[in-house]
Amino acid sequence: MFRKKSFFMLLLVSLLAVAMVGCGGGDNKEKAADKAKQKVFVFGQGSDPRGLDPAFVDDGESANPIVNIYDGLVRYKTGSTEIEPALATEWSSSEDGKEWTFKLRQGVKFHDGTPFNADAVVFSVNRQLPPNRTDAMPYASFTFGPVEKIEKVDDYTVKFILNEPYAPFLANLAMALAAPIVSPAAVEKYGDKFIENPVGTGPFKFVEWKKGQQIVLEANKEYWGGAPKLDKLVYKFIKENSVRASELRTGSIQAMNGVDPNDVKMLEEAGLNVIKNPGMNINYLAFFCNKKPFDNPKLRLAVAHAINRENLINFLYQGLAELPNSMLPNFMPGHDKSLQAPEYNPEKAKQLLAEAGYPNGLKVTLLTYSTVRPYNPVGGDKLAAAVQADLRKVGIEAEIKTYPWKEYKEIYTPEVVEAGDMMLYGWIGDNGDPDNFLSLLETKEIKSTLNAAKYSNKQVDELLMKGRTARTQEERNAAYSELQKIVQAEAPWVFISHSKDMAAVSKKVEGFDLHPVGVVYFRDVDIK
Amino acid sequence: MLRYIAKRIMLLVPVLFGVSLFVFLVLHLFTTDPAAMMLGQHATAEQVASLREELGFNKPLYVQFGVFISQIIQGDFGMSLMTRSPVTDELLARFPATVELAFAAMLIATLIGVTVGVISAVKQYSIFDYLSMVGALLGVSMPIFWLGLMLIILFSVTLGWLPVSGRIEVGMEPATITHFYLIDSLLSGNWEAFKSSVSHLALPAIALSSYSMAIIARMTRSTMLEVIRQDYIRTARSKGLVERVVVFKHALRNALIPVITVIGLQMGSLLGGAVLTETVFSWPGIGSFIVNAILAGDFPVVQGGVIMVATVFVVVNLIVDILYAYLDPRIKYS
Numbered sequence: 013m014f015r016k017k018s019f020f021m022l023l024l025v026s027l028l029a030v031a032m033v034g035c036g037g038g039d040n041k042e043k044a045a046d047k048a049k050q051k052v053f054v055f056g057q058g059s060d061p062r063g064l065d066p067a068f069v070d071d072g073e074s075a076n077p078i079v080n081i082y083d084g085l086v087r088y089k090t091g092s093t094e095i096e097p098a099l100a101t102e103w104s105s106s107e108d109g110k111e112w113t114f115k116l117r118q119g120v121k122f123h124d125g126t127p128f129n130a131d132a133v134v135f136s137v138n139r140q141l142p143p144n145r146t147d148a149m150p151y152a153s154f155t156f157g158p159v160e161k162i163e164k165v166d167d168y169t170v171k172f173i174l175n176e177p178y179a180p181f182l183a184n185l186a187m188a189l190a191a192p193i194v195s196p197a198a199v200e201k202y203g204d205k206f207i208e209n210p211v212g213t214g215p216f217k218f219v220e221w222k223k224g225q226q227i228v229l230e231a232n233k234e235y236w237g238g239a240p241k242l243d244k245l246v247y248k249f250i251k252e253n254s255v256r257a258s259e260l261r262t263g264s265i266q267a268m269n270g271v272d273p274n275d276v277k278m279l280e281e282a283g284l285n286v287i288k289n290p291g292m293n294i295n296y297l298a299f300f301c302n303k304k305p306f307d308n309p310k311l312r313l314a315v316a317h318a319i320n321r322e323n324l325i326n327f328l329y330q331g332l333a334e335l336p337n338s339m340l341p342n343f344m345p346g347h348d349k350s351l352q353a354p355e356y357n358p359e360k361a362k363q364l365l366a367e368a369g370y371p372n373g374l375k376v377t378l379l380t381y382s383t384v385r386p387y388n389p390v391g392g393d394k395l396a397a398a399v400q401a402d403l404r405k406v407g408i409e410a411e412i413k414t415y416p417w418k419e420y421k422e423i424y425t426p427e428v429v430e431a432g433d434m435m436l437y438g439w440i441g442d443n444g445d446p447d448n449f450l451s452l453l454e455t456k457e458i459k460s461t462l463n464a465a466k467y468s469n470k471q472v473d474e475l476l477m478k479g480r481t482a483r484t485q486e487e488r489n490a491a492y493s494e495l496q497k498i499v500q501a502e503a504p505w506v507f508i509s510h511s512k513d514m515a516a517v518s519k520k521v522e523g524f525d526l527h528p529v530g531v532v533y534f535r536d537v538d539i540k
Numbered sequence: 541m542l543r544y545i546a547k548r549i550m551l552l553v554p555v556l557f558g559v560s561l562f563v564f565l566v567l568h569l570f571t572t573d574p575a576a577m578m579l580g581q582h583a584t585a586e587q588v589a590s591l592r593e594e595l596g597f598n599k600p601l602y603v604q605f606g607v608f609i610s611q612i613i614q615g616d617f618g619m620s621l622m623t624r625s626p627v628t629d630e631l632l633a634r635f636p637a638t639v640e641l642a643f644a645a646m647l648i649a650t651l652i653g654v655t656v657g658v659i660s661a662v663k664q665y666s667i668f669d670y671l672s673m674v675g676a677l678l679g680v681s682m683p684i685f686w687l688g689l690m691l692i693i694l695f696s697v698t699l700g701w702l703p704v705s706g707r708i709e710v711g712m713e714p715a716t717i718t719h720f721y722l723i724d725s726l727l728s729g730n731w732e733a734f735k736s737s738v739s740h741l742a743l744p745a746i747a748l749s750s751y752s753m754a755i756i757a758r759m760t761r762s763t764m765l766e767v768i769r770q771d772y773i774r775t776a777r778s779k780g781l782v783e784r785v786v787v788f789k790h791a792l793r794n795a796l797i798p799v800i801t802v803i804g805l806q807m808g809s810l811l812g813g814a815v816l817t818e819t820v821f822s823w824p825g826i827g828s829f830i831v832n833a834i835l836a837g838d839f840p841v842v843q844g845g846v847i848m849v850a851t852v853f854v855v856v857n858l859i860v861d862i863l864y865a866y867l868d869p870r871i872k873y874s
Contacts, residue, residue: 054710059832062622147591148624154582207624223633224824226710246710250822251832254689258697259704425585442582460584 051539052244053521055532056256056268059249060223063207066192067140070150072530075188076269077227077247080534081123082192082212085114085133085185092343093292093444093528095182099128099193099213109177109481116168120236122195123217130164135196137162137172154442155190177481179488183445188531215240215535224249241523241538257516260284266521266539267532271514273332273389279516290334290341291513292441292528293387294449297378297399297506298465299434300424302458305374306433312503314364315434316354318406319399323356325509328390328398332514336507338496339449343528345485346446346492351500353507361406373407379424379435383417387438387511395436395508425461437464444529446492451476453504467504541865548858552851559850560612560843564605567839574621574837608843617844622836627844631826635848636719637707638818638825642810644722644745649752650803654796656753657760661768661795662787672757679754688747688820695743702739705822709736744821748814752806759802763795770794797868804860808853 061074066082069075085100100114120128138144140152141159158178163171174181185191198211210218215237216229229245248265250256253272259265261282271279276286299306299315306312325333340347365373378399381392388395393414400410413432415423423431442448455473457463475495482488499505515526523536575592592598596607611618617627656676660669696704703709707721714725714733722741725733767773768791776790777783815827822828826845833841865871 052710060623063624068624147594150579222713222824223630224637224829225707225822228711244711248706248710248822249824250705251819251828252822255692255705255820255822258692261697262700262704264703421583421588422585462582462584 050243051241052246053242053267053534053537053539054226054246054248054265056248056250056259056265058251058253058256058270060221061227061247064210064218064221064227065194065207066188066190067149067152067194068207070189075529075531077229078192078210079188079214079531080216080229080245081210081214081218082194083214084187084191084193085116086182087186088444088527088529090533091525091528092345093183093186093441094345095186098186099133103182105483109179109483110174112172112174112181113165114170114172116170117236118168120213121234122198122211122213123232124195124198124211126195126197128193128213129167130170131167132193132196133170134162134164135199136193139199140190149190151187151190151442155184155187179480179482180443180445180447183443183448187443188529189442216245219244235535237535240535242534245534260516260518263518267515267517267524269513269515269526269532271516273330273514276332276514283519285517285519287515287517287524287526288332288512289514289526289528290343291386291511291530292341292344292444293438293511294336294339294341295333295385295387295395295438295508295511296339296436297434297508298437299504300432300466301504302466302468303433305368305370305376308368309502310364310368311370313354314361314368314406315403315408316503316506317357317364318361318408319402319506319508320356321353321506321508324395324398328394329509329511332389332512333509334512336510339452339499339505339507340446340492340496341441341510341528344441344444344446344449346450346479346489348489348493348496351496353500354503358406365406365408370407373409375409375411376434377432378410378412379420379432380412380414381417381420381436382414385417385438386440387509388436389511392436399436421461424464435464441529446488447476447479450479450492450495453499465504467502469498469502472498545858545862548861552854552858555854556847556851557609560609560847561605563843563846564608565601567842568601568604574839612847617847618840620833620838620841622833622838622841627840630829630841631844631848634824634826634829637823638811638814638827640720640722641741641744641748641814641817641823641825642807644741645748645752645810645814646803646807648745649749649756649806652749653753653756654760654799657757657799658764658787658792660757660761661764664765669761673761676754676757679750679757682750683816684747684750685816685820687750688744688817691743691747692820702743705740705820707737707740707824708733709740712736744817744823747820748810748817752803752810755802755806756799760795760799763798764791767791767795797864800867801860801864804856804863807860808856811849811852811856 057073057076059073061077062069062071063074064077064081066078083099085098086095087098088094089096099117099120101117103112103114105112116130116133122128137156137159140149140156141161145152158174158176158181160173160175163173165171192212195211198209199206202209208221213236215232215235217232219228219230221227226249227247231240231243233239250259253270254275256268256270257272257275257279260268260279271286279286299312301307321335325331325335337353338348338351365371378396380396384391396412396414400412403410424435439449439452451457452462453465453467453472454463454476455468458466458468472495475491478491479488482491513526513530515532517524520540522538522540524532526532575588575595575597579587579591596604615628619625620627620630623630656672660672663669692704695702712733714721714730715728717724717727721737722734725737773786773791776786814825815831817823818825818827819831826848830842830845833845
């Protein structure tokens with residue numbers, strides 16, 4: 013008897029449920045009305061952030077909410093990686109370039125009501141300097157690497173003392189990682205749990221984080237740059253790209269990142285804006301310049317002329333990448349428009365091959381990785397096969413060796429470079445400063461393995477140093493321009509592509525853009 | 541009976557030990573190096589080596605396994621490499637969502653599966669029988685991932701009836717009492733939240749139930765067919781009982797016993813096997829969490845998650861076996 017009863021109960025409950033699902037329509041209208049009163053922006057991203065304490069994270073999912081909760085001393089201009097004031101109103105560096113003094117904005121408050129001042133800046137930086145720095149702070153040694161100490165001059169002035177002149181330091185302070193200023197009172201209050209209870213001075217205040225579901229932020233009405241136009245900002249985590257696209261089409265989210273190239277057409281046809289912006293990255297082929305045969309620049313140029321980069325961009329990357337003329341993406345300071353990378357010209361390649369002493373071609377080994385990378389969305393093996401096919405046309409036989417990503421770092425250390433003659437690799441910019449890309453060719457980075465090409469040129473090293481010590485951007489640009497010309501002639505790399513970053517957004521949204529550093533700043537975003 | 545239960549519980553120990561050993565070996569022998577993943581592109585080969593040493597990855601495998609086992613015994617699965625918080629907390633925070641989804645799927649699978657199975661058996665070789673068995677074949681063989689995407693395209697994007705993904709409308713979460721949204725929203729009288737959770741639950745529960753529903757329907761049909769041919773059913777009919785009473789009271793009750801075993805087994809796999817469904821529908825349970833952890837090389841989470849799922853699976857099976865004795869008086873455990 014009992015079983016019969018419970019069976020009917022189950023039936024009843026499920027019928028009820030079905031009935032309620034059916035009458036969901038009218039309900040949605042009410043919700044929509046609610047939403048019109050309150051401007052709620054839901055942004056779809058692939059997963060939870062690692063955390064919301066800028067000192068302890070290094071991923072894009074964390075950077076996105078972090079840039080809207082916190083401010084740094086300086087920030088990037090819209091659409092470029094040039095620097096403008098934020099929590100610091102002005103700054104200057106000493107004659108020797110080792111002391112940087114920042115005047116701080118007055119009257120700014122953290123979301124917990126405590127005042128922003130020099131003590132807060134000193135606290136935020138000091139916890140990431142030795143001896144407080146730990147291995148769990150992935151960006152501390154990059155962002156604050158050259159900082160020896162930080163001093164409070166008065167309540168609204170701080171001074172950084174560097175151990176060497178380092179102009180890119182300013183760009184480091186605009187980064188989403190490590191650099192944002194945190195509330196000392198909140199760090200003290202939450203301790204280890206600050207990573208889930210962030211308190212900054214940014215345009216949005218943290219409300220709650222439901223793991224695996226969403227993070228909710230609300231407008232900071234007292235924001236020093238003026239209250240944001242949205243009332244609420246929600247980061248919703250939707251793992252699958254295509255499901256995220258479906259959410260956008262139904263209007264339950266207003267924007268998303270990580271658009272799948274296959275979905276671009278469908279999204280555009282559904283009346284959404286797909287943003288395709290150049291990303292801060294470079295996809296390249298590095299020659300091992302420290303040994304035969306590629307210690308010969310003529311041979312390197314021969315390979316550069318043999319690779320049909322336009323074809324790679326149009327077909328391999330379906331037009332979702334840009335053709336580089338140098339190492340630097342075009343929105344970066346120091347990018348020189350007048351440069352020209354070696355054009356596709358198989359005849360010239362053959363001629364250079366002959367001049368280099370290989371009239372009958374040669375055999376080389378090309379190293380690659382097996383995975384997809386942000387700068388190479390089709391994966392290392394497909395790119396290697398395309399390069400191999402181009403090289404074959406001019407008589408160069410490239411044998412491909414593929415490695416899993418986790419082993420890749422260890423196969424091109426100076427000691428084990430015998431494995432090959434050239435390799436496919438890439439770089440994702442950190443701080444938007446040209447030095448961050450160009451120093452990949454510095455002699456001292458051979459040992460650290462960042463200089464994959466093992467390229468060493470005294471002039472390049474000197475120009476890099478000149479760029480770091482220069483006190484104006486013009487001086488720096490001049491040095492970098494000269495450097496890039498040397499690199500163009502010497503060809504330690506073939507610049508294959510700058511991969512584009514994509515986001516899709518509803519047409520009702522205004523002021524939304526994907527910044528070159530890969531995040532979206534929501535302070536000026538509005539919903540019509 | 542008690543001795544049987546005690547014996548079964550003792551048997552859980554070697555099973556879970558085996559699972560732990562297996563998942564440990566798979567993760568340590570075949571997956572991405574978490575040290576290289578954690579350090580990012582600035583890392584030098586030296587830094588990777590030193591972090592590996594710090595995390596204890598260069599100790600012999602048996603030493604690492606020993607440490608791992610001794611931690612598990614204390615209920616400590618270590619810290620997540622991604623979020624730097626205890627794996628146990630992370631898993632427990634997500635478990636209710638998985639349980640809610642699994643129960644909803646089970647409910648749908650059982651109601652529809654048993655009903656279809658009974659009708660098919662009673663009307664054997666009818667159109668309904670053929671159609672439903674073809675449907676069951678599809679249910680068994682259709683990949684859940686694909687079915688999920690199709691349901692989204694049909695019911696969410698094209699018809700606009702149901703939400704695409706997630707567990708509830710942003711900002712409508714009910715007060716936390718049991719961590720099950722359906723129950724919490726009813727307990728707190730939050731009708732809006734209840735409606736929102738039901739509409740969010742519908743598609744993932746249907747997708748997840750498809751396989752189990754098909755299995756249950758086929759099982760019910762075949763046991764019903766067997767029972768219907770028994771002498772006592774003929775007797776029941778010949779003494780003039782209404783067909784409804786014959787089918788439900790005499791046939792179905794006896795046919796359900798093997799079906800309940802299948803339901804129990806399915807329940808275990810639903811609790812653990814919701815990985816794909818959770819991923820498609822961004823359901824914030826442990827399945828999607830484990831997938832993220834695999835992709836991020838966060839092996840403490842993968843280890844903890846797999847062991848937790850395995851534990852749930854064997855415990856559910858144990859409970860089903862014990863229930864069996866109550867349901868079928870012929871079975872005696874000694």
